[in-house]
Amino acid sequence: MTYGMIATWRMAYEGVAKMARELAKGGDAGQSIVEAIKMVEDYPYYKSVGFGGLPNEDCQLELDAAYMDGDNFDVGAVAGIQQTKNPIAVAERLSHERFNSFLVGSGATKYAREQGFEQQEMITDRAKRMWELRLEEIQKNNLSPYDGHDTVGMVSLDRRGKMVVGTSSSGLFMKKSGRVGDSPLSGSGFYVDSEIGGATATGLGEDLMKGCLSYETVALMGQGLSPQKAVDQVVYRFNDKLIKRKGKAGAFSLVCLNNRGQWGIATNVEFSFVAATETEKAEIYLARPGKNQTTEIEVATAEWLKAYDLRIKQPLEKLTR
Amino acid sequence: MTYGMIATWRMAYEGVAKMARELAKGGDAGQSIVEAIKMVEDYPYYKSVGFGGLPNEDCQLELDAAYMDGDNFDVGAVAGIQQTKNPIAVAERLSHERFNSFLVGSGATKYAREQGFEQQEMITDRAKRMWELRLEEIQKNNLSPYDGHDTVGMVSLDRRGKMVVGTSSSGLFMKKSGRVGDSPLSGSGFYVDSEIGGATATGLGEDLMKGCLSYETVALMGQGLSPQKAVDQVVYRFNDKLIKRKGKAGAFSLVCLNNRGQWGIATNVEFSFVAATETEKAEIYLARPGKNQTTEIEVATAEWLKAYDLRIKQPLEKLTR
Numbered sequence: 001m002t003y004g005m006i007a008t009w010r011m012a013y014e015g016v017a018k019m020a021r022e023l024a025k026g027g028d029a030g031q032s033i034v035e036a037i038k039m040v041e042d043y044p045y046y047k048s049v050g051f052g053g054l055p056n057e058d059c060q061l062e063l064d065a066a067y068m069d070g071d072n073f074d075v076g077a078v079a080g081i082q083q084t085k086n087p088i089a090v091a092e093r094l095s096h097e098r099f100n101s102f103l104v105g106s107g108a109t110k111y112a113r114e115q116g117f118e119q120q121e122m123i124t125d126r127a128k129r130m131w132e133l134r135l136e137e138i139q140k141n142n143l144s145p146y147d148g149h150d151t152v153g154m155v156s157l158d159r160r161g162k163m164v165v166g167t168s169s170s171g172l173f174m175k176k177s178g179r180v181g182d183s184p185l186s187g188s189g190f191y192v193d194s195e196i197g198g199a200t201a202t203g204l205g206e207d208l209m210k211g212c213l214s215y216e217t218v219a220l221m222g223q224g225l226s227p228q229k230a231v232d233q234v235v236y237r238f239n240d241k242l243i244k245r246k247g248k249a250g251a252f253s254l255v256c257l258n259n260r261g262q263w264g265i266a267t268n269v270e271f272s273f274v275a276a277t278e279t280e281k282a283e284i285y286l287a288r289p290g291k292n293q294t295t296e297i298e299v300a301t302a303e304w305l306k307a308y309d310l311r312i313k314q315p316l317e318k319l320t321r
Numbered sequence: 322m323t324y325g326m327i328a329t330w331r332m333a334y335e336g337v338a339k340m341a342r343e344l345a346k347g348g349d350a351g352q353s354i355v356e357a358i359k360m361v362e363d364y365p366y367y368k369s370v371g372f373g374g375l376p377n378e379d380c381q382l383e384l385d386a387a388y389m390d391g392d393n394f395d396v397g398a399v400a401g402i403q404q405t406k407n408p409i410a411v412a413e414r415l416s417h418e419r420f421n422s423f424l425v426g427s428g429a430t431k432y433a434r435e436q437g438f439e440q441q442e443m444i445t446d447r448a449k450r451m452w453e454l455r456l457e458e459i460q461k462n463n464l465s466p467y468d469g470h471d472t473v474g475m476v477s478l479d480r481r482g483k484m485v486v487g488t489s490s491s492g493l494f495m496k497k498s499g500r501v502g503d504s505p506l507s508g509s510g511f512y513v514d515s516e517i518g519g520a521t522a523t524g525l526g527e528d529l530m531k532g533c534l535s536y537e538t539v540a541l542m543g544q545g546l547s548p549q550k551a552v553d554q555v556v557y558r559f560n561d562k563l564i565k566r567k568g569k570a571g572a573f574s575l576v577c578l579n580n581r582g583q584w585g586i587a588t589n590v591e592f593s594f595v596a597a598t599e600t601e602k603a604e605i606y607l608a609r610p611g612k613n614q615t616t617e618i619e620v621a622t623a624e625w626l627k628a629y630d631l632r633i634k635q636p637l638e639k640l641t642r
Contacts, residue, residue, distance in 0.1 A: 073566060074567070075527070075531055079501075080426055099496070102500065103501070104400055111499070144420075172421070176428060177427070177431060178429050178432070179423065180423045180424070186508070186509060187530070188506075206420055209423070212508035212533055212536040
């Protein structure tokens with residue numbers, strides 16, 4: 001059987017490229033998710049996931065993560081966990097618990113510590129500087145404080161047909177203490193059924209949970225739609241529905257993969273993502289909403305990649321925000 | 322237009338009966354949910370919701386609640402909130418926030434306090450005694466500590482066609498600190514769309530979030546199924562799927578109501594619920610799984626009601642568990 005991986009945002013590239021090679025050799029879907037997401041969590045320049053993530057309004061870093069096994073529907077999740085190096089690893093461990101598999105706040109941190117997961121200070125000097133700059137900016141310009149919510153979400157299919165999905169996020173920059181987005185919520189941030197496929201989301205969690213968009217994407221693939229048709233239908237219809245019923249829709253993007261290794265992606269903003277399958281090497285793509293409820297997809301150019309790299313690695317002393 | 326309310330468990334009766342009378346006179350669906358759930362939260366003998374709810378493993382009472390507006394999909398939720406008299410009222414307030422509408426742990430408690438929601442000690446002597454007895458029983462008989470997870474969930478339809486759903490729960494008795502079940506999770510514990518209908522769940526949250534059963538019930542009603550057909554299909558199919566894929570399924574029960582005031586209910590265990598519509602007065606029913614993926618429903622007898630009342634009001638000094 002075939003294999004594949006798809007993930008949100010350019011930051012997923014290194015992990016997906018590495019773990020797709022493992023999947024090609026018969027590696028496990030669950031392990032590919034945990035290892036690839038750990039790489040994103042550990043990289044200090046990715047400011048919306050794990051180490052180096054952006055803090056909440058109290059300058060505390062509260063992290064969310066989830067893991068779901070598409071064979072047996074086991075779900076493990078944490079929200080508002082602190083001082084823990086790899087939230088995705090804690091979520092994976094929790095997925096094996098029959099009870100108490102979703103833990104939040106100090107209970108989640110306590111569990112991780114007691115279970116021996118590596119503890120560390122997760123706020124970097126860079127993240128703290130960005131927090132200070134943002135605070136000044138908000139106060140000076142009377143801005144809404146909330147900004148940025150780039151969750152890494154990944155779906156994986158291994159050669160045995162097992163599918164797994166995982167997410168990890170520091171959530172909304174400047175969020176209120178205890179705020180939870182869609183990332184740890186089954187059906188909203190992620191969903192997977194190995195007999196169909198999986199999906200995961202990034203964007204404004206408060207709006208994603210209004211539509212359970214990951215669950216709906218898997219449901220439509222289950223009705224026989226191709227991944228691209230399923231996710232186009234889910235994202236653009238819900239975007240329109242929200243504008244009609246509420247007057248506005250936040251940014252959201254979904255990626256999905258079916259159990260034959262075919263993928264799809266739809267978004268209501270410009271969005272980067274990564275995919276790798278048996279027939280397509282790991283690649284960074286850019287996507288944006290196209291005409292008639294479709295999605296335009298292109299491979300990211302060398303210029304785009306270079307500009308991205310310069311942006312995330314701006315010297316600390318030159319940061320303007 | 323017509324009106325209606327449906328809710329999980331016998332404990333919902335007083336609130337539903339009262340608020341159905343308000344709905345008959347043109348009352349608001351949102352207000353009916355908040356007021357009816359407050360009545361359950363405030364009643365000290367209901368040991369799984371609000372004041373008098375059963376504590377976690379550390380003998381702390383951590384409460385979950387959610388509110389969703391079916392007109393605009395606004396969701397507000399709290400999990401692990403402490404010392405707060407009415408979690409449902411906090412969830413309703415949060416549903417009006419564009420950002421930070423789901424708060425957990427100390428962040429949720431802080432928000433409620435700052436916003437002026439009534440704070441009080443929520444653990445009663447009775448709940449503490451039950452906790453002590455249960456601890457002894459677990460230690461003596463080497464039992465799994467987890468037991469009881471009776472969420473009150475309600476769906477309401479008002480004469481203007483607005484539909485709202487709400488939930489409130491103290492979660493699993495003896496849960497780990499920070500454990501979150503399905504009650505505050507959109508799609509799993511609840512979902513509503515005023516153009517279709519709403520659904521809400523009770524049971525083992527860890528299993529309910531594996532299937533997003535409330536969302537799926539609303540989706541099937543949206544495809545034209547009657548509420549009873551929709552919920553029968555969702556509950557019994559997912560129960561079988563979980564047994565096939567995981568080897569077992571926890572207890573779960575769902576109630577639903579469509580925007581014409583028709584209701585449905587399905588359950589894999591014996592389960593009591595309450596419904597009231599324009600043509601049916603508020604009534605307490607008992608349900609159990611029937612033949613061929615259907616549900617048997619009967620009005621609760623006077624004997625059943627009397628035994629229930631005696632059970633929940635057992636004198637404190639005579640409590641055996």
